[in-house]
Amino acid sequence: MTDLHDPRFATTLARGLSVLRAFRVGDDGLSNAEIAQRTGLPKSTVSRLTFTLGHLGYLVQSPRDDRFRPGPTLVAVGHVAATSLSFLIPAHDLMQRLAEETGTLVVLAVRDADKLVLIRTWRPRYIASIWLEVGQRISLQPFSSARAFIAAATTEEIGRIAAEQVADRQVLDDLLATRSQSCAEMARNGxxxxxxxxxxxxxxxxxxxxxxxxxxxxxxxxxxxALPPEATAERMQSEVGPRLAEAVRSLERLTGQAPHLTRTET
Structure with missing residues (x-):
């Protein structure tokens, strides 16, 4: 649980990081007022934080329009973080091949507070696909990504998530209510x-x-x-789902990771 009153909690650092997290794919820079609106911080606080982050290279301010954009230091930190995830290297070929052969968009999501954030996408090169981009944040509504996450989460992890400050508690409660069904689907289908x-x-x-x-x-x-005209519900369950499960099992073998949830053979 995040205790905001714990003396070890650095409030100023947390606010600075919330400024960096305010940026989204597709933004053509943000003003202090827009950052304040997205973070809920006072504009005067945002002004101090963007000045500091700009001085350190995490943000750059355009002389053309005075809007802030991610800076070279932030890009470098993101690159270091990405390269530390060694499983992304073998995952690339597996998931790109899956995207090509199934004609679907393949994405990788990680939890970020009360959202899932996309950190990689693989799209078929010669087929139109749904348009989701790296950095896009998805609510923890009981859709497939969130349901798979909650099915794999341990009791301890669920307790930690439930104890966090979440913007919409009902969304998390709705997701937790689907956990037993999601676990059953994972056990049955993979x-x-x-x-x-x-x-x-x-x-x-x-x-x-x-x-x-x-x-x-x-x-x-x-x-x-995939959109229904491109991949029907029946094809997603009979073809794409098993192909994705096999790709993830291959990734587990390549990286030496033990399968967390395995398919129940009938």
Whole structure:
């Protein structure tokens, strides 16, 4: 649990990091006012933080429009973080091949507070696919990515997540309510599936499989998604889901990771 009153908790650092997390893919820079709106911090506090982050190279301010953008220091830190995830190297060829052969978008998501954030995408080169980008944040609604994550999470991890300050507690409660069903799907099929429009604002069919790595404290999730005309619900379950499960099992073998959830043979 994050105790904001713990004397070890550096509030100023937390606020500075919230400024960096305010940036999203597709932003053409952000003003102090826009950062304040996204973070909930006072504009005067944001001004001090962006000045400091700019001085340190984490942000750059354009003389053309005075808007802030990620700076070279932040890019370098992100590169170091990405290269520390050694499983991404063997995952690249596996997931790109999966995207090409199934005609679906493949994404890798990790949890970031009460969201899942995409850290990699693989799209088929010659087929139109749904458009999700690295850095995009997805709510922990009971859709396939979040359901796969919660199925793989341990009791201790779930307790830690539940104890955190989350913006929408009902979303987390709804996700936890699906855990037993998600675990059963994983045991039976090796993946979880959520169809388009299944009570949540998602326009695409998706299948997801969790993956555990010693580099991270929590499971990550690989997902294949496609619009219904491109991949029907039946094909996602009969073809794409098993292909994704096999790709993740191959990744586990290549990286020496023990399978966290295995398929129940009938």
């Amino acid at each position: 993946f979880v599936f959520t169809p388009a429009g299944s009570g949540i604002p998602a326009a695409y069919n998706a299948v997801s499989v969790p993956f555990r790595t010693s580099n991270l404290a929590e499971p990550v999730v690989f997902t294949c998604g």
